[in-house]
């Protein structure tokens with residue numbers, strides 16, 4: 001029992017060290033002085049058009065949580081190329097956040113209907129709601145997520161300042 005606890009503590013210690021590299025990054029996503037006003041114009045996205053904002057095809061990084069789109073560009077150390085949560089960039093992250101997994105399998109095919117999340121357990125819904133609050137506190141909402149083909153092409157993009 002004691003050995004298990006010790007092993008767990010060692011794992012947590014090393015995991016924290018790894019992640020502190022991201023935290024100490026110049027582009028600190030935890031910095032409360034993040035300028036939430038700088039990027040945003042309201043937009044409508046579909047799963048397909050959202051993929052552009054993956055930090056590669058565009059310098060901006062957006063992710064969707066419960067059909068709202070957040071600009072998480074300030075958290076590029078997390079979501080940008082090579083970051084631990086890069087799978088979420090330009091995608092609907094809701095299922096992954098609910099199930100605490102950034103596995104590829106958490107993502108819905110961009111050609112399929114938006115995930116309705118109907119199978120989530122109470123605990124998973126609570127987890128997702130907690131993350132939603134986290135994103136609300138840290139990032140700005142830049143738009144909403146809509147089914148493919150339900151909005152006009154010219155409305156699907158956001159203007160950048």
Ligand code: HEM
Nearest residue numbers: 015016019020029030072075078085096097100101102138
């Ligand atoms: C080895 C396991 C993990 C460790 C050590 C870890 C560590 C961390 C740390 C230190 C932070 C920053 C502190 C904070 O914002 O409170 C963070 C943020 C975050 N983690 Fe993890 N994490 C792990 C697994 C996961 C998993 C499985 C997910 C999948 C949902 C996840 C999603 C996130 C998200 C979305 C953030 C917020 C980033 C932001 O503020 O934009 N983490 N994680």
